[in-house]
Amino acid sequence: MNDPQASLSWQDNDTVHTARWRSESGWPAPRRVVIADDTTPADTAYRLACEGTALLWHGDFQNARQLLQALMRRVDRKPAKPSKQRKPASLTEAFHLHRQAQAQRARTLAMLLIPLDADYGISLRRAPDLREACREAYGEPHAQASVASLRELLGLVGAHEWRKKGVEIPALDARIHPHYGVFSPVRGEYVDLVAQAPLPAKTLAFDIGTGTGVLAALLAKRGVQRVIGTDQDARALACARDNIQRLGLSRQVEILEADLFPAGRAPLIVCNPPWLPGKPSSALEHAVYDPDSRMLRGFLAGLAEHLAPGGEGWLILSDFAEHLGLRSRESLLGWIADAGLAVRDRLDIRPRHGKARDADDPLHAARSAEVTSLWRLVAKD
Structure with a gap:
């Protein structure tokens, strides 16, 4: 989501400096920038960040990390007195308020910048070598200095470590290595559904929106002779190809760049689209938010014409959006019917992640009721 033309300008000792602006969240470069260092008080930094003034760090790198932690404590500090604001009238309103608060928090914390x-x-004191992590996220460097938020850089480091370590997938008996900007398969429910559902055939399968390639790999491990995984995101394509090669499945699995379906028909077509309708605000959120349910509706609309006779389409989808009031079950069933499809069966599973049991989460009522389903869809006769 970086704009290669975006730049950040600031003044230091009467000299104007300019560098490339980097933001994976797609935020514009801050208009106001001040120099900050080890002498900058945390309260001053917090006030400036809340006002939208960026702090370009010229001090010790480890002190910048400590300042970021101090900013986080101030952002997350609960008021001394209970808030008199009214409670949200619905889970839908609670969701939108939660997203708004999270966006404001992220924007404030992104105001601490590193050259x-x-x-x-x-070139800061006690700075670690982050060049490999940056190359994985940003691509090969160009002959131009740049500026990014410390929070984003620390996210790059975390993604780099996840990529090296990988995520254990019990259903695969192997690890998947997510790349930066590609959603990690840390929630195993949807993987377990694909591992358990009865295969309609083992000749060919399409995995639409393959991401890390985890479902394509799982289908191949289950004995599907040929699997074609598609995606249109460059990072996802590179990630899926890397994982398929690591797993020794390159002869069975082919990764293609495509908007939804590849050419031809298959007896099994699998899709795990983003579960929430809405606008993503970062690279990772593209795996969570589907504007106007574009991918979900596109998959359903094109499924029948890409299914081989007697084939099945597996739609893996959480009903979290339904509990939040963002999409109704009636709408989903209507889209299925309008696409000339019928439901052969549905497999359900409850979430196992910690938030489903966290009563303090503002969306707990929806999370605790969530069910993830694998819809076995067939073309109507």
């Missing part, structure tokens, strides 16, 4: 050399090196 990067042209090769992604950081």
Whole structure:
């Protein structure tokens, strides 16, 4: 989501400096920038960040990390007195307020900036070498200095470590290595559904929106002779190909760039689209939010014409959006019927993640009721 033309300008000792602006969240470059260092008080930094003034760090790198932690404590500090604001009238309103608060929190914490050399090196005291993590996320460096938020850079480091370590997938008996910007398969419910559902055939399967390639790999492990995984995101395509190669499945699984379906028909077509209708605000959120349910509706609308006779389409979808009032079950069933499809069966599973049991989560009522389903869809006769 970086704009290669975006730049950030600031003044230091009467000299105007300019560098490339980097933001994976797609935020515009801050208009106001001040120099901050080890002498900058946390309260001052917090006030400036809340006002939309960015702090370009010229001090010790580890002190910048401590300042970021201090900003986080201030952002997350609960008021001394209970808030008199009215409670949300519905889960839908609670969801939108939650997203708004999370966006404001992220924007405030993103105001602490770190300068990067042209090769992604950081010329600050006690700065770690983040060049490999930056190359994985940003691509090969160009002959231009840049600036990014410390919070984003720390996210790059976390993604780099996840990529090296990988995520254990019990159904695969192997690890999947997510790349930066590609949603990690940390929620195993949908993987378990695909591992358990009865296969209609083992000759060919399409995995639409393959992401890390985890479902394509799982289908191949289950004995499907040929699997074609599609995606249109460059990071996802590179990630899926890497994982398929690591798993030794390159002869069975082919990864293609495509908007939804590849050419031809298959007896099994699998899709795990983003579960929530809405606008993503970062690269990772593209795996969570589907504007106007574009991918979901596109998959359903094109499924019948890509299914081989007697074939099945597996739609893996959580009903979290239904509990939030963002999409109704009637709408989903209507889209299925309008696409000339019928429901052969549905497999359900409850979430196992911690938030489903966290009563303090503002969306707990929806999370605790959530069910993830694998809809076995067939073309109507």
